Amino acid sequence: MASDPTSDRPVEPSEPAGLSPAETLRLIREQQEATRDAVEPDGRLLFGVWGIAWLIGYLAMWVSARDAGIAEGWSGWVFAGCLVGAMTFTIVHSITRTSGTRGKSARIGAVYGWTWFLAFMAFGVMLGAMADAGASPQVMAVAANGFASLIVGLMYIAGGLLFDAYQMSAVGGWMLITAVLAAFAGMPNTYLVMAAAGGGGFLVMAAVEQVLRSRRRSSGPAARAHGGGPDA
Template sequence: MTSDEPDAAPDLADALAIIAAQRARADDTRPSGPLLFGIWGAAWLLGYGALWLTTRDDGSPSALAVTVAITAGVVALVVTIVHVMHRTRGIAGASAREGALYGVAWPIAFLAQSMIVGGLSQAGASGEVISLAANAIAALVVGLLYIAGGLLWDATSMYVLGAWMALTGAAAALTGFPDSYLVMALAGGGGLLAGALVETVRTRG
């Protein structure tokens, strides 16, 4: 065979190995469905469960339960941002810029949520209305950002997670207090943990 002849085409095993390696690299840049479902499911089940269990006759939960719920939500939020930034850290060009802008969108969205809730308070809304709105808007913010992330990284599990969170928050707003806490804990947290289990089985199958 002369030196100017093309190299022999790779056999089928080599071709499949190349495809598998490329898919693995692509998967490494997508957010982990089991992790994100699991962290938010645990946060909602623990936080909202504590709020519901400690709700007093006047409809307000204990200060300790509020602290637990806020802490759980902040931890889940931080884990989400750190995880997404870690997965996209090695990506250059437009994808890196998109990942950075996505990360910045989180504090912007929650600042807007806080301002809306503050506006409701200044307008004279009752404590129950303010609490329902704060919870529903927060769930909507997280849900829509997850949907955006699912579209950005072609991650179906992340998209489904966002849709579930947004719809659960809306359903909780319709039930009123204190039942909204139970909806968020069981339908929200329990549903997300079930999603984590399904994603774990699917990715290992």
């Protein structure tokens, strides 16, 4: 602490020019949000990828099943390809986003990503067992739709809890509700409900996530331009 040569009283150090306590706290919050966005899965990408996969896959199933009530083989391959693509993206994205972190965060990202793979591997095995047991095509169709929706819904709810992202949990809950409604819609309308409500729900939440992020990023500069936040 320096002293004033003309006085015995010490001179208190001044605060950095232009940085009030309120502005300092705001900068810290902005940095924390930027860091979180960089190391946690991006909801916009996850919602968008699953929305497109759900929309294309289920629309293909609905188109092929409109006449006979049962989806044709080609649409099943389209749907499976969409699921595999969305699942692969989710695994890679979750692991790479947390690869630069250490300790608990890194383990959570890796476990969450690989759980997607294990869940859908079990999904395929259970469908195969049902087919071997003599399940009818109608039962297989309802089971396939229900299992896939259950996995996606629960994984999104878990992701929301793990990454503190309520949007993910909201989409997961919506997927579970949609699956129940679709199960009672009857074939082939089940596929149409899943395409519109399921895929559409994902895409709507992707847009909501983009709006929320844009507002969060612009709130800091806007607050400073108007002389600071509520503490100013």
